[in-house]
Amino acid sequence: xxxxxxxxxxxxxxxxxxxxxxxxxxxxxxxxxxxxxxxxxxxxxxxxxxxxxxxxxxxxxxxxxxxxxxxxxxxxxxxxxxxxxxxxxxxxxxxxxxxxxxxxxxxxxxxxxxxxxxxxxxxxxxxxxxxxxx
Amino acid sequence: xxxxxxxxxxxxxxxxxxxxxxxxxxxxxxxxxxxxxxxxxxxxxxxxxxxxxxxxxxxxxxxxxxxxxxxxxxxxxxxxxxxxxxxxxxxxxxxxxxxxxxxxxxxxxxxxxxxxxxxxxxxxxxxxxxxxxxxxxxxxxxxxxxxxxxxxxxxxxxxxxxxxxxxxxxxxxxxxxxxxxxxxxxxxxxxxxxxxxxxxxxxxxxxxxxxxxxxxxxxxxxxxxxxxxxxxxxxxxxxxxxxxxxxxxxxxxxxxxxxxxxxxxxxxxxxxxxxxxxxxxxxxxxxxxxxxxxxxxxxxxxxxxxxxxxxxxxxxxxxxxxxxxxxxxxxxxxxxxxxxxxxxxxxxxxxxxxxxxxxxxxxxxxxxxxxxxxxxxxxxxxxxxxxxxxxxxxxxxxxxxxxxxxxxxxxxxxxxxxxxxxxxxxxxxxxxxxxxxxxxxxxxxxxxxxxxxxxxxxxxxxxxxxxxxxxxxxxxxxxxxxxxxxxxxxxxxxxxxxxxxxxxxxxxxxxxxxxxxxxxxxxxxxxxxxxxxxxxxxxxxxxxxxxxxxxxxxxxxxxxxxxxxxxxxxxxxxxxxxxxxxxxxxxxxxxxxxxxxxxxxxxxxxxxxxxxxxxxxxxxxxxxxxxxxxxxxxxxxxxxxxxxxxxxxxxxxxxxxxxxxxxxxx
Numbered sequence: 063x064x065x066x067x068x069x070x071x072x073x074x075x076x077x078x079x080x081x082x083x084x085x086x087x088x089x090x091x092x093x094x095x096x097x098x099x100x101x102x103x104x105x106x107x108x109x110x111x112x113x114x115x116x117x118x119x120x121x122x123x124x125x126x127x128x129x130x131x132x133x134x135x136x137x138x139x140x141x142x143x144x145x146x147x148x149x150x151x152x153x154x155x156x157x158x159x160x161x162x163x164x165x166x167x168x169x170x171x172x173x174x175x176x177x178x179x180x181x182x183x184x185x186x187x188x189x190x191x192x193x194x195x196x
Numbered sequence: 197x198x199x200x201x202x203x204x205x206x207x208x209x210x211x212x213x214x215x216x217x218x219x220x221x222x223x224x225x226x227x228x229x230x231x232x233x234x235x236x237x238x239x240x241x242x243x244x245x246x247x248x249x250x251x252x253x254x255x256x257x258x259x260x261x262x263x264x265x266x267x268x269x270x271x272x273x274x275x276x277x278x279x280x281x282x283x284x285x286x287x288x289x290x291x292x293x294x295x296x297x298x299x300x301x302x303x304x305x306x307x308x309x310x311x312x313x314x315x316x317x318x319x320x321x322x323x324x325x326x327x328x329x330x331x332x333x334x335x336x337x338x339x340x341x342x343x344x345x346x347x348x349x350x351x352x353x354x355x356x357x358x359x360x361x362x363x364x365x366x367x368x369x370x371x372x373x374x375x376x377x378x379x380x381x382x383x384x385x386x387x388x389x390x391x392x393x394x395x396x397x398x399x400x401x402x403x404x405x406x407x408x409x410x411x412x413x414x415x416x417x418x419x420x421x422x423x424x425x426x427x428x429x430x431x432x433x434x435x436x437x438x439x440x441x442x443x444x445x446x447x448x449x450x451x452x453x454x455x456x457x458x459x460x461x462x463x464x465x466x467x468x469x470x471x472x473x474x475x476x477x478x479x480x481x482x483x484x485x486x487x488x489x490x491x492x493x494x495x496x497x498x499x500x501x502x503x504x505x506x507x508x509x510x511x512x513x514x515x516x517x518x519x520x521x522x523x524x525x526x527x528x529x530x531x532x533x534x535x536x537x538x539x540x541x542x543x544x545x546x547x548x549x550x551x552x553x554x555x556x557x558x559x560x561x562x563x564x565x566x567x568x569x570x571x572x573x574x575x576x577x578x579x580x581x582x583x584x585x586x587x588x589x590x591x592x593x594x595x596x597x598x599x600x601x602x603x604x605x606x607x608x609x610x611x612x613x614x615x616x617x618x619x620x621x622x623x624x625x626x627x628x629x630x631x632x633x634x635x636x637x638x639x640x641x642x643x644x645x646x647x648x649x650x651x652x653x654x655x656x657x658x659x660x661x662x663x664x665x666x667x668x669x670x671x672x673x674x675x676x677x678x679x680x681x682x683x684x685x686x687x688x689x690x691x692x693x694x695x696x697x698x699x700x701x702x703x704x705x706x707x708x709x710x711x712x713x714x715x716x717x718x719x720x721x722x723x724x725x726x727x728x729x730x731x732x733x734x735x736x737x738x739x740x741x742x743x744x745x746x747x748x749x750x751x752x753x754x755x756x757x758x759x760x761x762x763x764x765x766x767x768x769x770x771x772x773x774x775x776x777x778x779x780x781x782x783x784x785x786x787x788x789x790x791x792x793x794x795x796x797x798x799x800x801x802x803x804x805x806x807x808x809x810x811x812x813x814x815x816x817x818x819x820x821x822x823x824x825x826x827x828x829x830x831x832x833x834x835x836x837x838x839x840x841x842x843x844x845x846x847x848x849x850x851x852x853x854x855x856x857x858x859x860x861x862x
Contacts, residue, residue: 065724082705095709095710168726
């Protein structure tokens, strides 16, 4: 099927739910795409005084706190590489950045079922850290 | 419009660059080879000239030595024969009963000359046993001449001074009653004096009107007193065969030999006349030879180079003195002959140079045409894709902006996609250019290696040429290494762009997901962009791998070439080995071509992906406009419905009649 046909069929026959597959340290996990606002590459952050955040990201004029997922889940810092990504999402009405090691693919429900990955909603992990934010 | 003009410009400049990059190495190779050949021809002609000059000088000297040796052998032979004949003559004389002066004196009319006074003199006749010699003819003398095969003369001593007068001879050509004169060769030597003092004399004298080489031996009577002399001689006609042999002794095609008398009245007379170049330059060498000949000793050798008008040597002259015959033996060689060899070498080289130039021009033409075609094939499709993508992107953006919810984010995303695609396209162009450069360098290296190999085959001994070829290959390999480094930088850029594109596709997917039903098509597009980004990343990794392998091969090749260039200086045998190594390098460089094709295939896949995306974009635009229309229609319908319900309400409250259906339909 050509891409054009595929686009046509996708429009008429509805669509499947899609997930972002990402990694925190060595752990591979997924989250619904609808949960996310955006994915941005690692950028230089404004320094933060709070312990909970590793810095402030200037995202389209807004100051967004960035929290290291690996530090929250595994207790160790994410090593920052070219593949490091910041997932931007809204947790209890507040825009938050979650630093992950890699965002490697977009997957369907079938992909998730066969891979045996865990669902990991950053908001759930970051609840305590967000609570400590000013 | 503006974008299209910029594209056109960059397309033209890209084509020019591709053409330039292809042609530059070909021109450089042609120029370098032409220089190498020119330089080699200069050196070769110098070497040939020096060697041929040395050879000709040695040849001339050898010719002279050979001539002198022949003359000496001949002289020794004649000398020995004369001595042998003299012994035979003495035995014949002894057999007659010895020599004595007997009988009554008779008056003889002696013929005077410059040194002797003639006139009537009374002499007692010489007798050999019973044979009296007063008649001038003698049986004994005849017999002696017959036995020895030459000329025999008997001299009688006259007066106290020791002058010798011819009294009998075997040939009637001998004038009797004449004095034995001084030799023509050396005025200080008086043969008569030598003989009278009891010694024999050997030399060249004029007897019977002919030049003879002969031996004079004192004749002693029974008491041991010298009463005369016996002469035995060989005509110099015996020596003419020697002359003939020397004359036949030519040097080269135009060189020849001359024999000239050195002393006496015959001084300057040529016994053997030279020809060709020797004759042409006679006025230049003859006076020098003659003036030097006065003080020359036997076998002494002299050299003389005759210059010509154009500054080069016209003739090489070597001469020597042969005392036995009073000859100056002159060997003259034509210097032009030796110049011909170097001229031949030079013309051969210039032929080679022209062939090379024509081959270079053909190569230039072929390379130019090929790279023009390639530039067309590479640039046009790429340009088409980019323009289509841009316009599609803009269309999508405008259509998406009409949609109610996802309008803003759609617009932003599709502009970013267009930018990313443009970036990929420009990076791909840069990559293609670099690949082109690299393959040109590789072709150049292989070409030079091939040339080197051919040159090796032709000039197995010309180690210097090989060294130069080795250096050129070495520098070419260095250039390849540098180019490979540049490609690595480009692939790093491609990797970075691919990474950014991947990120973009993730965000596009998120936006599509959020747009719900309307964004489904855009989700597919996002996935295709992601796939394209992955392909780019893989392709760049493959290129990196290929470049690393090639760098290794080139490094190994460079080391081998350097090592072999050193080794070849020590031994010409190594040249065979070098040729083998060359073919290995050629094979290695040529082995790279399939890899380039693989990469090219990858890039084609990429461009197909881009084409598919463009189609998808077009489809999406249509779908989006349909959706917009549907939404607008829905809006309109709902508005009217609302309006109708309002009217209905009004009528009910007013208690009016039924509402007409026309109002509802609007």
